[in-house]
Amino acid sequence: MRTLSEVLPPPRQPLPHFDITLPPPDITRWADGNCGIAGVHHFEASQPGPHAVITALMHGNEYAGAWVLDTLLSRSVRPVRGRLSLIFLNLQAFARFDPERPTLSRFVEEDMNRLWCPELVRSGHTSLEMERVRAISPIIETADMLLDIHSMLWPAPPVLLSGLTTKSLAHAKALSAFQPGTPWVVQDAGHETGPRLIDHVHFASNRTRATACLLEAGQHWLPNSRLVAYTTACLFLQQAGVITPQPDLTVLPSPRLPRTATVTHCVQAHTARFTFIKPFCSGDIIPKKGTVLAIDGAEEIRTPYDNCLLVMPNLRPMRGHTAVRLGRPAEA
Ligand SMILES: [Zn+2]
Known part of the structure; x- marks a missing residue:
């Protein structure tokens, strides 16, 4: 006989408080x-x-x-x-x-x-x-x-x-x-x-x-x-080419080579218990293939290749929603 806590998913953590330091514009x-x-x-x-x-x-x-x-x-x-x-x-x-x-x-x-x-x-x-x-x-x-x-x-x-x-x-x-x-x-x-x-x-x-x-x-x-x-x-x-250069614009004096990646996997939360093992941030690169990113019910979500780019992880995904997209960086 399983206890109630084993049957029910853990209580869902509420979203953290986000400060509104940029107010909405009056448009x-x-x-x-x-x-x-x-x-x-x-x-x-x-x-x-x-x-x-x-x-x-x-x-x-x-x-x-x-x-x-x-x-x-x-x-x-x-x-x-x-x-x-x-x-x-x-x-x-x-x-x-x-x-x-x-x-x-x-x-x-x-x-x-x-x-x-x-x-x-x-x-x-x-x-x-x-x-x-x-x-x-x-x-x-x-x-x-x-x-x-x-x-x-x-x-x-x-x-x-x-x-x-x-x-x-x-x-x-x-x-x-x-x-x-x-x-x-x-x-x-x-x-x-x-x-x-x-x-x-x-x-x-x-x-x-x-x-x-x-x-x-x-x-x-x-x-x-x-x-x-x-x-x-x-x-x-x-x-x-529709405007002339803006004098108050901060841009790099000379262009740099952008880093590019292609999304290979869109990880969905299959359960309401989807939990990242730590608070990852979009742009994080996970060096090793097979690194555990998250637990989704009984399933472990692991990186499918070395140097995996995390694109916009959603740290509180609802069931059925995208939790993170995984990107493979282009060769430099
Ligand atoms: Zn949007």
Whole structure:
């Protein structure tokens, strides 16, 4: 006869308290947009050039990118050639941000970053987020270069994610190469639960030249994440050729070679008892193959190869959710 404590999973540890040292920006004056779509600001230069797009607030509680758009709009940054779209995505989720319960405003009805698929846009599927994706998709489908700004719950150095195409990898590497810290560039195929914006066929197809990458700027509510996001956004606009170099931008005087890795495994928590053996951090490299990372019920999760990169471990994964992605670094 087993005791009750052996039958029941151990009590789930609550999320630790995260200080909110970066307050949410006041974006009231930008909420209407300037082109007939809420939250969308679009500018055109008289000289021809690419269409560069920066998106923020895909997730309502990740507002470092909203600070960046607020700064660019407040400074009246305009394209010197081509077109520029600055898009606040999930305004309604952001409006629900509550510093007392800051993790609850990621989305309203469903994760907006699993819906970027033309078939879904044409389908009868509906939700608050789906309608927003429907409204914004025509702009996305004319983008030549896109930067989607996110942040992370668990404190970690920034990372740039690209899809699997060579063109988007080159785009992400160019953004990393000029930045302090030279963030990791990680290629991954996305999520089984639906395409992210950077996985939209417009960017993921080799039949177009359009590129996209996703910045995870650091912890959601730390001022440094805003700084990283701003530096990356200015670099992005310079590299796209739509703005002239910004004098107040801190970048490396000469580019460094970015470190790149490819995600090989997406580790799901199969039980509610999934526990990492220690509080790993995104960007950690585990030198030895076979090192135990976590215990999931009766199963041990081990590194599948030497020098395994941990990508955004979620230290409190729910059952069925991704606990960590494992990346194999490219040969130097
Ligand atoms: Zn996000």
